Amino acid sequence: xxxxxxxxxxxxxxxxxxxxxxxxxxxxxxxxxxxxxxxxxxxxxxxxxxxxxxxxxxxxxxxxxxxxxxxxxxxxxxxxxxxxxxxxxxxxxxxxxxxxxxxxxxxxxxxxxxxxxxxxxxxxxxxxxxxxxxxxxxxxxxxxxxxxxxxxxxxxxxxxxxxxxxxxxxxxxxxxxxxxxxxxxxxxxxx
Ligand code: 5GP
Numbered sequence: 265x266x267x268x269x270x271x272x273x274x275x276x277x278x279x280x281x282x283x284x285x286x287x288x289x290x291x292x293x294x295x296x297x298x299x300x301x302x303x304x305x306x307x308x309x310x311x312x313x314x315x316x317x318x319x320x321x322x323x324x325x326x327x328x329x330x331x332x333x334x335x336x337x338x339x340x341x342x343x344x345x346x347x348x349x350x351x352x353x354x355x356x357x358x359x360x361x362x363x364x365x366x367x368x369x370x371x372x373x374x375x376x377x378x379x380x381x382x383x384x385x386x387x388x389x390x391x392x393x394x395x396x397x398x399x400x401x402x403x404x405x406x407x408x409x410x411x412x413x414x415x416x417x418x419x420x421x422x423x424x425x426x427x428x429x430x431x432x433x434x435x436x437x438x439x440x441x442x443x444x445x446x447x448x449x450x451x452x453x454x455x
Contacts, residue, residue: 267359270296273364273382273447274365274382274384275384275387276384277433278368280389280398280417282433283366283433284366286387290444294362297362297447298356300363301349302349303318303345304326304346305320305323305344306342306344334349336348336349336378337375342409346368347371348365348367348371368416368420383447383450384428384429386429386430386431387439388431390434392417399413431446
């Protein structure tokens, strides 16, 4: 018997909100979830692996795929390109996996335009003060980049109501369970 097509999930949250940590847990707990690996022109952070966290590409390579219409969506965020390669997402959906697009708001809006009924989740920090604290504690960026990302975060949060679900990441376990429950609810609607 062939497997039912998977669900596409738009998953957005500002930098430092902890969406990566939530995602790791989701992948551990639900074997049917896959995360789409994006292309980016930003430099890898310490510990990031090419092909796992991102496909790290040059600006020329990125633009070549734009010209070939190879992106489901793409955006420039804090001076770098980020984009979702179409083919890998399509293949995983066909195989029956629920595919998460962990992307920022501009790309999120493009995806909503293409798929108006998409399951969309916006992860929020408990407050902007806490977000700033988390970003500083993470210490993966210099001060200027942190300031840029905080400004960006405020802008992004103003779009939260465009998403079907808002999940506050106050306590990791709670946020993970809430998202698993959302998936379950949406899955049942498709039956
Ligand atoms: P970071 O540099 O912190 O890894 O990512 C910066 C922002 O870009 C995050 O909000 C992340 O979710 C988003 N992002 C990652 N991949 C993509 C993508 O393929 N498309 C878009 N539009 N945003 C992405």
